[in-house]
Amino acid sequence: xxxxxxxxxxxxxxxxxxxxxxxxxxxxxxxxxxxxxxxxxxxxxxxxxxxxxxxxxxxxxxxxxxxxxxxxxxxxxxxxxxxxxxxxxxxxxxxxxxxxxxxxxxxxxxxxxxxxxxxxxxxxxxxxxxxxxxxxxxxxxxxxxxxxxxxxxxxxxxxxxxxxxxxxxxxxxxxxxxxxxxxxxxxxxxxxxxxxxxxxxxxxxxxxxxxxxxxxxxxxxxxxxxxxxxxxxxxxxxxxxxxxxxxxxxxxxxxxxxxxxxxxxxxxxxxxxxxxxxxxxxxxxxxxxxxxxxxxxxxxxxxxxxxxxxxxxxxxxxxxxxxxxxxxxxxxxxxxxxxxxxxxxxxxxxxxxxxxxxxxxxxxxxxxxxxxxxxxxxxxxxxxxxxxxxxxxxxxxxxxxxxxxxxxxxxxxxxxxxxxxxxxxxxxxxxxxxxxxxxxxxxxxxxxxxxxxxxxxxxxxxxxxxxxxxxxx
Numbered sequence: 001x002x003x004x005x006x007x008x009x010x011x012x013x014x015x016x017x018x019x020x021x022x023x024x025x026x027x028x029x030x031x032x033x034x035x036x037x038x039x040x041x042x043x044x045x046x047x048x049x050x051x052x053x054x055x056x057x058x059x060x061x062x063x064x065x066x067x068x069x070x071x072x073x074x075x076x077x078x079x080x081x082x083x084x085x086x087x088x089x090x091x092x093x094x095x096x097x098x099x100x101x102x103x104x105x106x107x108x109x110x111x112x113x114x115x116x117x118x119x120x121x122x123x124x125x126x127x128x129x130x131x132x133x134x135x136x137x138x139x140x141x142x143x144x145x146x147x148x149x150x151x152x153x154x155x156x157x158x159x160x161x162x163x164x165x166x167x168x169x170x171x172x173x174x175x176x177x178x179x180x181x182x183x184x185x186x187x188x189x190x191x192x193x194x195x196x197x198x199x200x201x202x203x204x205x206x207x208x209x210x211x212x213x214x215x216x217x218x219x220x221x222x223x224x225x226x227x228x229x230x231x232x233x234x235x236x237x238x239x240x241x242x243x244x245x246x247x248x249x250x251x252x253x254x255x256x257x258x259x260x261x262x263x264x265x266x267x268x269x270x271x272x273x274x275x276x277x278x279x280x281x282x283x284x285x286x287x288x289x290x291x292x293x294x295x296x297x298x299x300x301x302x303x304x305x306x307x308x309x310x311x312x313x314x315x316x317x318x319x320x321x322x323x324x325x326x327x328x329x330x331x332x333x334x335x336x337x338x339x340x341x342x343x344x345x346x347x348x349x350x351x352x353x354x355x356x357x358x359x360x361x362x363x364x365x366x367x368x369x370x371x372x373x374x375x376x377x378x379x380x381x382x383x384x385x386x387x388x389x390x391x392x393x394x395x396x397x398x399x400x401x402x403x404x405x406x407x408x409x410x411x412x413x414x415x416x417x418x419x420x421x422x423x424x425x426x427x428x429x430x431x432x433x434x435x436x437x438x439x440x441x442x443x444x445x446x447x448x449x450x451x452x453x454x455x456x457x458x459x460x461x462x463x464x465x466x467x468x469x470x471x472x473x
Contacts, residue, residue: 037088040291044087047078047276048097054078055104062235067243071105072250072311077276079105081292083113099217103224106244108217120288250311257306257313261387261429262409264304264313271309272296279309301438302412305431323464324365328394334366340461342372344468345445347458349376351470352443355420358382359441361410362425367395369423370403380420385410412440421445426466439471446471 038044054070079101086094098109228236258264258281266272266279278284280295282303290298306313327333358380360369370382383404386392392405412430422441424432426448435446436454446469450459454469 037090037093039087039089040085041293043293044081044085047081048087051078051097051101051104055100058104062239064239064243064246067240068246068250071244071247072254073275074101074105075107075247075251076254076278079107079109079112080116080278081276083109083116084288085291095213098213099220102217102220106221106225108214108221110211110214110217120285253314254310257310262304264306264310264429265431266306266309266313267299267431267433268307268309275309281310301431301434303431304409304411304429306429307432327366334368337366337368337464338371340464341368341468344458344460345369345372345376348445348456348468348470351456351472352421355380355443357419358421358423359419360384360423362386362391362427365391365394367398367403370395370399373421373423374399374403383419412438423447436469436471439473442473444471445469 054074088094102109263282263285265282272279276292277295283295283298355377358373385406387409389407412435419441422444424435424446448467448469450465450467457467457469460466460468
């Protein structure tokens with residue numbers, strides 16, 4: 001079957017989805033309508049200005065670091081927000097700004113948008129979002145005809161609780177819709193493995209990729225690159241391309257560490273100031289249609305969070321995992337960490353009281369806390385909760401079957417157990433501040449950095465830069 005017929009098939013499938021539900025609009029979106037030339041907020045003018053400043057800076061002082069960092073920053077702030085909520089009411093202005101970002105970043109915005117919304121579609125299917133609606137992701141219209149002239153982009157998942165438009169994304173296959181076998185129209189074994197639903201989504205994205213908008217933006221990128229290669233070949237091959245590839249590498253790190261252990265937020269004020277609240281990533285995935293200014297209002301208690309910005313998150317992972325693996329290989333290090341942690345636990349023992357049910361989060365690999373608490377509370381039932389099966393298997397080697405092991409992710413917001421004591425590790429990826437504010441058990445021991453002092457706590461080791469804080473209800 002030809003590429004055009006595949007595209008036609010994807011468009012027919014998409015059309016069938018569009019007829020399933022009536023359009024639903026968010027009351028909050030209507031309230032936040034700013035009027036004037038900007039569709040969602042006049043604050044988007046700041047992003048437009050910064051995009052223009054990005055281009056001016058590249059023209060004035062082009063360099064590999066500037067090209068790389070600016071591409072990474074723009075793709076995760078201006079471009080990302082524009083993909084979800086186009087800034088202007090005018091279709092012409094949205095199209096013009098999309099072309100500008102395409103030439104500036106070297107990334108066709110239409111194709112980038114389709115890929116990104118497919119990413120949100122996969123996450124949306126895993127979340128318990130129960131209402132399906134449609135809104136228009138449009139390149140604008142005249143002020144009086146904006147709703148009538150919007151260009152549909154398919155189904156939108158919305159939160160049944162808030163009614164906010166979550167995102168335009170390739171929709172899931174509705175019940176009762178029969179799709180032909182992938183082999184009948186594609187012939188690629190990988191499509192058969194992906195299944196009917198994924199194949200339909202792939203065809204819808206392919207159909208849109210063949211659209212005039214995508215073709216125009218591809219031609220624009222190729223035209224800019226051809227002009228640079230012809231008129232300034234040395235600059236293109238020794239400055240622009242290395243900077244461009246480095247920027248894509250930073251974007252890969254950003255996306256990978258935002259989702260590698262489940263979607264994870266970062267609530268640091270500096271990062272969210274400079275990246276326009278991109279750190280509220282769990283909240284963004286739950287409400288992809290929420291404007292960037294309002295994401296801090298949607299913070300979910302117990303959501304996975306990291307003290308590191310996404311592009312630097314590998315530092316924390318490498319450092320902590322490296323230390324853990326070094327301990328596994330050295331008896332001397334094992335004795336050292338057992339001695340220092342036991343000293344801190346004994347200092348807090350009078351404050352703990354009697355503990356019959358103890359749960360240790362992330363206690364895999366070398367289970368120092370379980371080994372110590374088993375001695376201090378010989379009658380307690382101890383459970384280790386870890387999202388990593390290999391880490392749990394490693395911990396079993398050091399324990400003699402009198403400790404239970406649970407393979408799952410710990411979410412303090414959904415915690416319903418009745419443990420007397422819960423232990424939170426230094427590598428905890430959830431919202432540590434929420435643990436301090438609303439402890440999930442009668443007593444919670446929180447491993448934290450040595451400078452994170454609390455009312456009740458004891459230092460573990462200055463060498464490890466670590467302390468143990470006790471939080472009680």
